[in-house]
Amino acid sequence: MTDFWTAIQELSKDPSSSVTQGMLVQRATEFVQRAGAVYSGLSSYQNNLNTQIKQNVDKINKYGNQLLTLNDQIRAIESGGIEHANDLRDARNQILDELAELTNMTFSEDRYGSVSVQIEGVDFVKDGTCYEIALKTDEATGFYTPFWPQDATYTVRADGTRDYNIDGAEVFDLSVEISSDLNTDIGGLKAMLLARGDHRANYTDLAEGKYDSVSQSVVMNIQGEFDQMIHNVVTKVNDILAKAAGVQTGDLELADGTKLENARYCTVRAISPKGGAKSMAKISANYEVVYILDPAQGEEAIAANVAKFQALAEQHGCSDVVVDEWGKRRLAYAIDYKTEGYYVLMSFTSAPEFPKELDRILGITEGVMRSMIVCKDE
Numbered sequence: 001m002t003d004f005w006t007a008i009q010e011l012s013k014d015p016s017s018s019v020t021q022g023m024l025v026q027r028a029t030e031f032v033q034r035a036g037a038v039y040s041g042l043s044s045y046q047n048n049l050n051t052q053i054k055q056n057v058d059k060i061n062k063y064g065n066q067l068l069t070l071n072d073q074i075r076a077i078e079s080g081g082i083e084h085a086n087d088l089r090d091a092r093n094q095i096l097d098e099l100a101e102l103t104n105m106t107f108s109e110d111r112y113g114s115v116s117v118q119i120e121g122v123d124f125v126k127d128g129t130c131y132e133i134a135l136k137t138d139e140a141t142g143f144y145t146p147f148w149p150q151d152a153t154y155t156v157r158a159d160g161t162r163d164y165n166i167d168g169a170e171v172f173d174l175s176v177e178i179s180s181d182l183n184t185d186i187g188g189l190k191a192m193l194l195a196r197g198d199h200r201a202n203y204t205d206l207a208e209g210k211y212d213s214v215s216q217s218v219v220m221n222i223q224g225e226f227d228q229m230i231h232n233v234v235t236k237v238n239d240i241l242a243k244a245a246g247v248q249t250g251d252l253e254l255a256d257g258t259k260l261e262n263a264r265y266c267t268v269r270a271i272s273p274k275g276g277a278k279s280m281a282k283i284s285a286n287y288e289v290v291y292i293l294d295p296a297q298g299e300e301a302i303a304a305n306v307a308k309f310q311a312l313a314e315q316h317g318c319s320d321v322v323v324d325e326w327g328k329r330r331l332a333y334a335i336d337y338k339t340e341g342y343y344v345l346m347s348f349t350s351a352p353e354f355p356k357e358l359d360r361i362l363g364i365t366e367g368v369m370r371s372m373i374v375c376k377d378e
Contacts, residue, residue: 004027004028004030004031006027007023007024007026007027007028008024010023010024011023011024021353022316024237025237028233028234028237031233032230032233032234035226035229035230035233036230038226039223039226039227039230042219042222042223042226043200043223045219046143046196046197046200046219047142049192049195049196049219050142050143050144050196052192053135053144053146053189053192053193053196054135054144056102056188056189056192057133057135057144057146057189059098059102060099060102060103060119060133060189061130061132061133063095063098063099064117064124064125064130064131064132065130065132066095067092067095067096067115067117067125067130068125068128068129068130070088070091070092070095071092071113071114071115071125071128073085073088074088074089074092074113074114075112075113075114078112078113079112085113092115096115096117099117099119101187101188102187102188102189103119103120103186103187103188103189103190104119104120104183104186104187104190105117105118105119105120105124105187106118119133119171120171120172120173122148122151122171131148131149131150132149133146133147133148133171134146134147134148134149134152134164135147136164136166138198138199140199141198141199141200143196143198143199145166145170145193145198146170146171146172146189146193147164147166147169147170147171148169148170148171149164149169151168151169152164152165152166152168152169153165172189172190172193174190174193174194174198174216178194178216194216194217194218195217195218195219196217196219197217197219197220198217199220200220200223201217201219201220201221201223201224201227202223202224202227203224203227203228203230203231205220205224206224206225206228284319284349284350284351285349285350285352285375285376286320286347286348286349286375286376287347287348287349287350287355287373287374287375287376288345288346288347288373288374288376289309289345289346289347289348289355289358289362289371289372289373289374290343290344290345290371290372291309291343291344291346291362291368291370291371291372292331292335292341292342292343292344292368292369292370292371293305293306293341293342293344293367293368293369294338294341294342294367294368294369295328295340295341295342296338297366297367301367302342302367305365305367305368306323306325306344308365309344309346309358309361309362310323310346312358312361313346313348313350313354313358316350316354316357317350317351317354318348318349318350318354319348319349319350320347320348320349321346321347321348322346322347322348323344323345323346324344324345324346324347325342325343325344325345326343326344326345327342327343328340328341328342328343329341329342329343335369335370336369338369341369341370347376355373355375358373359371359373
């Protein structure tokens, strides 16, 4: 984070420098990538909760069927009115306690010793039947929604499986206010559903009129806030870069081939919320630079400088970089009492900012006697 703010401060000192612009893009991209990793971690946590939701629904259904078996066994032993199935009753009570941890449940015992159980006010175990909870899987997220099959409608697919419409058949009404006063905060399964939420939130979920969709989910709240922070950073950085680039006027061809005459535009590198660098407007031209190196510095130093300037062009996103070493030639006139120089021609295609930066670097590099950059398109 410190590197990111440092890059912003450096750009404020020299907004026209392609180097400081590039550094800001790099640092901002790193920041967005790290933030994206945190967002992915939140999504993984949602997936873990989703797995636990399925496991708990399977456990609840298992408990329901165990209660049916225990009901039959207790009724058989106690039907004569002499024996008491204490061990079986203890086992049944343990299951009822487990169900109470997972759901908002109530139960009652009839005169024959059988218990009936309701979950969220709906019959779960009654009259020798366990009405198992089913799961609807969201195709987009893979998230499970518990529902009552007996209350849902369905159509039969070509493969014979059922496609359920669970509107009104959900086990939990997650739209109601969660409050201990209203007894709407009971049960571990409901808590997991609320924490997970029903989708992966982003900054648009925090917009006015939409916040209710994430308000009760801890994970979705954090996701939305985090994505909003990323969105704001990306937008602000792109605004800074656009302002630094300035506005140009001329003919412009867009990526889709559309041609605009006498258009006003700016050329900047930008970052995307996904963490990659991109070009907001791809405007480039063909350039040639001729520079003369001092032969006295030796072959290794000459080779190092040639490689340095080629690498500089490539690092700044230049394309079609071609280096042609003309070698040692006699100068038209003496420079610093030297009559020979090592000539190099480098051609490249780039945005207009890079030639300015290249000219600056050439001017401060030891061993460069002269240099000239021309735009071949002008």
